[in-house]
Amino acid sequence: MSDYGAALRRRGLELFSFTGGFLWAVRIAAVVVVIWGAVGSLTEGRLTFDQWKNLVVFGLAQGSVYALIALGYTMVYGVLRFINFAHGEVFMSGAMIGFFAARELNQHGLWSDRPVLGILIVLLVCMTTSTTVALIVERVAYRPLRQRPRLILLITAIGASFVLQYAFRGLFGAGVKSYPSIEALQGSWRILGFNVIKTQGVVILIAFGMMALLYTFVERTRTGRAMRAVAEDQETAELMGINVDRTIVTVFAVGGAMAGVAGLLWGLVFQQVFFFTGFLPGIKAFASAVLGGIGNIPGAMLGGLVLGQTESLGPSLVLSGLGVPSAHQLKDVIAFLVLVLVLVFRPTGLLGERVAEERA
Amino acid sequence: MAARFHRPDPRRTVVLGIAGGLTAVFLSAIGMVEEFIKRSLVDPEVVLGYVTIALVPFVFAYVVARPPPVREGIAPVRPGPLTLAAGAVAGLLTASVVSLFVVITTEVNVRGVLQNVSPPLLETLTFHRGVGQGVVWLLVGGTLIGAGGAAVHLIPARYRRPVVLAVVWVLIFGLLQVLIAQIFRGLKVGDTVNPFLYKGSRGLTIHGAITVWIAAFLIALSLEGQREAMRRRLAEATPAVRRNYMLVGLAVALLILAVTPQILGNFLSEVLDLAGIFLLMALGLNIVVGYAGLLDLGYVAFFAVGAYTGAVLTSPSSPEWNPAFTFWAAIPFIMVAAALAGIIVGTPVLRMRGDYLAIVTLGFGEIARILFLSDALKPYFGGAQGIIRVPNISIGPVEFVTSQDFFYIIYALAIVLIYVSWALQHSRVGRAWMAMREDETVAEVMGVNIVAAKLQAFIIGAILASLGGALFAHKIGSIFPHSFNIVVSITVLMCVIVGGMGSIPGVILGAIVLVGAPELLREFSEFKFLLYGALLIFMMQMKPEGLIPSRQRAQELHQDEAAQDAWLRREALGDTEPEPAK
Numbered sequence: 042m043s044d045y046g047a048a049l050r051r052r053g054l055e056l057f058s059f060t061g062g063f064l065w066a067v068r069i070a071a072v073v074v075v076i077w078g079a080v081g082s083l084t085e086g087r088l089t090f091d092q093w094k095n096l097v098v099f100g101l102a103q104g105s106v107y108a109l110i111a112l113g114y115t116m117v118y119g120v121l122r123f124i125n126f127a128h129g130e131v132f133m134s135g136a137m138i139g140f141f142a143a144r145e146l147n148q149h150g151l152w153s154d155r156p157v158l159g160i161l162i163v164l165l166v167c168m169t170t171s172t173t174v175a176l177i178v179e180r181v182a183y184r185p186l187r188q189r190p191r192l193i194l195l196i197t198a199i200g201a202s203f204v205l206q207y208a209f210r211g212l213f214g215a216g217v218k219s220y221p222s223i224e225a226l227q228g229s230w231r232i233l234g235f236n237v238i239k240t241q242g243v244v245i246l247i248a249f250g251m252m253a254l255l256y257t258f259v260e261r262t263r264t265g266r267a268m269r270a271v272a273e274d275q276e277t278a279e280l281m282g283i284n285v286d287r288t289i290v291t292v293f294a295v296g297g298a299m300a301g302v303a304g305l306l307w308g309l310v311f312q313q314v315f316f317f318t319g320f321l322p323g324i325k326a327f328a329s330a331v332l333g334g335i336g337n338i339p340g341a342m343l344g345g346l347v348l349g350q351t352e353s354l355g356p357s358l359v360l361s362g363l364g365v366p367s368a369h370q371l372k373d374v375i376a377f378l379v380l381v382l383v384l385v386f387r388p389t390g391l392l393g394e395r396v397a398e399e400r401a
Numbered sequence: 402m403a404a405r406f407h408r409p410d411p412r413r414t415v416v417l418g419i420a421g422g423l424t425a426v427f428l429s430a431i432g433m434v435e436e437f438i439k440r441s442l443v444d445p446e447v448v449l450g451y452v453t454i455a456l457v458p459f460v461f462a463y464v465v466a467r468p469p470p471v472r473e474g475i476a477p478v479r480p481g482p483l484t485l486a487a488g489a490v491a492g493l494l495t496a497s498v499v500s501l502f503v504v505i506t507t508e509v510n511v512r513g514v515l516q517n518v519s520p521p522l523l524e525t526l527t528f529h530r531g532v533g534q535g536v537v538w539l540l541v542g543g544t545l546i547g548a549g550g551a552a553v554h555l556i557p558a559r560y561r562r563p564v565v566l567a568v569v570w571v572l573i574f575g576l577l578q579v580l581i582a583q584i585f586r587g588l589k590v591g592d593t594v595n596p597f598l599y600k601g602s603r604g605l606t607i608h609g610a611i612t613v614w615i616a617a618f619l620i621a622l623s624l625e626g627q628r629e630a631m632r633r634r635l636a637e638a639t640p641a642v643r644r645n646y647m648l649v650g651l652a653v654a655l656l657i658l659a660v661t662p663q664i665l666g667n668f669l670s671e672v673l674d675l676a677g678i679f680l681l682m683a684l685g686l687n688i689v690v691g692y693a694g695l696l697d698l699g700y701v702a703f704f705a706v707g708a709y710t711g712a713v714l715t716s717p718s719s720p721e722w723n724p725a726f727t728f729w730a731a732i733p734f735i736m737v738a739a740a741l742a743g744i745i746v747g748t749p750v751l752r753m754r755g756d757y758l759a760i761v762t763l764g765f766g767e768i769a770r771i772l773f774l775s776d777a778l779k780p781y782f783g784g785a786q787g788i789i790r791v792p793n794i795s796i797g798p799v800e801f802v803t804s805q806d807f808f809y810i811i812y813a814l815a816i817v818l819i820y821v822s823w824a825l826q827h828s829r830v831g832r833a834w835m836a837m838r839e840d841e842t843v844a845e846v847m848g849v850n851i852v853a854a855k856l857q858a859f860i861i862g863a864i865l866a867s868l869g870g871a872l873f874a875h876k877i878g879s880i881f882p883h884s885f886n887i888v889v890s891i892t893v894l895m896c897v898i899v900g901g902m903g904s905i906p907g908v909i910l911g912a913i914v915l916v917g918a919p920e921l922l923r924e925f926s927e928f929k930f931l932l933y934g935a936l937l938i939f940m941m942q943m944k945p946e947g948l949i950p951s952r953q954r955a956q957e958l959h960q961d962e963a964a965q966d967a968w969l970r971r972e973a974l975g976d977t978e979p980e981p982a983k
Contacts, residue, residue: 063748124756124759181938185942186941191755191756192694195756196894197937197938197941199698199934200933200934200935200936200937201934201938203930203931203933204938206930207930207934211433211927211928211931212431212515212516212517213515324763328760328764365777370774370777371775373767374771377768378768381761381764384757385749388752
């Protein structure tokens with residue numbers, strides 16, 4: 042009882058302390074702003090119901106790309122407890138090399154004649170590239186620092202991210218590369234009253250398939266179990282006969298492969314890729330991972346989908362309603378604000394963190 | 402103890418040799434070799450492009466052939482014939498990979514993908530002798546250079562450092578020809594020295610290079626071993642003597658600063674101005690990252706706040722509201738705005754752990770840029786058009802116009818801020834920051850007010866950056882949101898980390914070298930960020946405490962090693978230690 046009372050008093054004091062009060066003000070303001078904006082734009086009726094539904098589908102496609110990238114962040118964080126800042130660039134490398142494969146296939150007509158085979162080939166190329174890049178980064182940059190303070194690892198990761206960006210710029214040029222479009226995927230399907238653009242439909246399909254595959258891999262196979270064990274407690278896992286080094290490499294490889302898939306899907310949806318493409322999606326995917334609860338694989342998937350919707354709906358729903366001109370420019374601000382708000386108010390994420398307690 | 406000859410690990414030799422080859426191919430494929438080939442270091446033969454590509458087998462062979470460190474109780478190994486052989490093999494492997502690359506790319510046109518693999522590059526790599534003969538040259542050259550890299554270990558220990566350092570100095574003299582020739586001109590000896598050292602704009606002359614090498618060698622040789630002695634003497638000096646040393650040092654530094662712009666001329670002052678602005682920011686970030694241990698990746702936000710506040714207040718054509726203040730009248734407002742920004746960024750991240758804090762501040766940095774760029778705030782900040790006509794700074798009737806004039810303002814402010822940083826470091830709040838950096842929980846238990854300490858770090862860091870931003874706005878005369886992207890944050894972070902977190906001399910060195918050098922070496926500008934990134938990785942692996950480490954920070958980063966040393970000492974002394982009294 043007295044504990045409860047003390048906790049209550051602490052809560053009360055928190056309200057009146059400087060930071061506590063400030064944070065509560067932010068919390069209330071955020072809710073008020075969102076509701077106000079939403080009511081404003083819904084009553085104004087600037088968008089038709091169908092347009093809202095299109096935004097939802099687009100958000101789903103975009104969110105599933107984020108989710109795939111977020112898996113890499115969350116898995117690495119679960120095992121090594123550091124933010125693999127270069128993961129966005131791992132994703133970009135897949136998208137970039139995938140472009141060259143797609144262009145080649147397009148020149149031989151395979152891209153338009155047999156789209157399924159074409160997409161499959163490019164998918165393999167993307168996954169191989171991203172996995173290779175992830176493994177090289179792990180071997181060269183991270184492995185020598187395994188036991189060092191995490192801040193050092195993070196700074197190394199920033200360095201790796203810059204090296205990859207500018208290496209790709211130097212190798213493949215600074216220009217924007219446009220994926221060839223697939224004729225078979227023009228137009229749209231009508232599903233459950235939603236108007237689904239075919240490309241986006243395919244993207245959602247592939248992404249969910251991959252996520253299901255990954256989930257099964259982690260939950261059902263021996264390697265997956267080893268990964269979970271290492272994430273839980275590295276030392277104990279090692280004592281139980283798990284090869285921790287190899288497991289960490291597997292984690293990077295699997296995370297890289299998922300980023301590679303995301304690279305192809307990005308190419309299909311947005312059709313454009315250049316050396317800086319990895320930066321923003323990378324940060325947003327990290328935001329998704331945090332949103333879902335870092336270290337938590339289903340959490341990363343959920344987080345990605347939620348962030349995708351927020352970003353797709355947010356500007357039109359909230360900002361336009363508040364009378365902000367050209368709200369779509371502020372799309373990225375919304376994503377970052379979501380990250381900040383989650384970290385401030387629910388740092389363990391929607392589904393809770395799954396990382397081992399910090400050891401002294 | 403009989404010394405054994407060193408036997409390099411064959412597997413490692415092969416792996417590193419191939420890795421060297423891939424590195425060389427990478428440097429060629431990103432266009433670095435081709436870009437650098439135009440730059441002559443020593444006339445007529447030594448060009449930067451070939452030096453770069455030759456450095457690869459040299460360094461890899463050096464690493465392959467490096468004997469293990471001498472350890473207590475283990476018979477020392479000394480480099481022998483196998484050392485040379487391993488170096489040669491590594492060099493040969495490196496050259497083989499490059500040759501393979503040359504042969505393949507001559508047969509298959511890969512330019513559609515790798516845009517820099519052009520016929521001129523292939524000609525460069527084969528020394529303009531055709532593929533067949535070129536490959537032979539490559540292989541022979543690679544083997545010799547590899548053996549040369551290994552041979553460094555054969556030089557007697559006393560001469561090793563001076564020999565290598567002297568070569569480095571020759572390269573530096575060649576690379577920084579613009580700077581060095583201008584210094585001689587500024588010192589009024591240019592007419593006699595420059596023609597001797599340099600051949601037009603094509604690098605050192607041969608006798609110039611030899612002179613530089615000999616001079617550098619002799620200086621390095623005489624200084625070898627002196628450094629320890631000097632440090633010891635400084636450490637043993639009484640506070641009064643040390644104070645005198647410091648005053649003399651300060652006076653010399655001020656004197657040098659006072660004449661620098663006159664000696665260096667307009668262009669080089671411009672370079673130093675830019676470095677100075679980054680120095681102001683780096684000093685601020687040093688407080689946040691170096692002292693308080695809060696990794697802020699969105700530091701550019703404060704820079705932008707300072708620049709925009711300054712521009713809005715002083716420019717007669719700022720969009721919404723233009724009081725057209727002078728720079729000096731605007732300063733208090735800039736500082737208040739920056740402090741507010743510091744609180745806005747600092748408060749939400751108070752309870753966050755280190756790596757989350759980094760990403761969230763990165764987010765804030767992007768938010769600031771997007772907001773300044775957005776149409777929503779265009780009426781106030783001009784959107785993509787930015788704010789133009791930011792006036793020059795003037796004191797009374799004296800207007801500061803040229804980059805030489807600006808030099809004085811920037812570095813005067815830098816001196817003030819260096820003093821502020823130094824004073825803060827030794828103040829109560831400085832000690833609180835350092836305690837917090839080492840262990841937040843322990844610091845809190847010991848009575849450090851974590852909330853206050855963190856906010857103070859953010860606010861002070863923000864104010865320093867905003868002053869840099871305001872000077873930037875006045876220097877350039879106009880500001881655009883595109884000047885404030887993530888790259889600025891990373892550059893500032895580089896200055897702090899490479900120089901040494903928490904070390905003021907380190908930060909000064911970092912800012913001058915990392916910002917100044919790429920401006921001087923135009924060839925490097927395209928590869929600046931690639932090199933920054935690589936340097937960051939390299940520093941974290943080899944020397945995380947930075948080039949001029951703060952003693953305390955270095956200790957923290959090597960805590961494990963220190964603990965191990967202490968343990969070893971205890972083990973070794975175990976028998977002789979007196980029994981504790983019962």
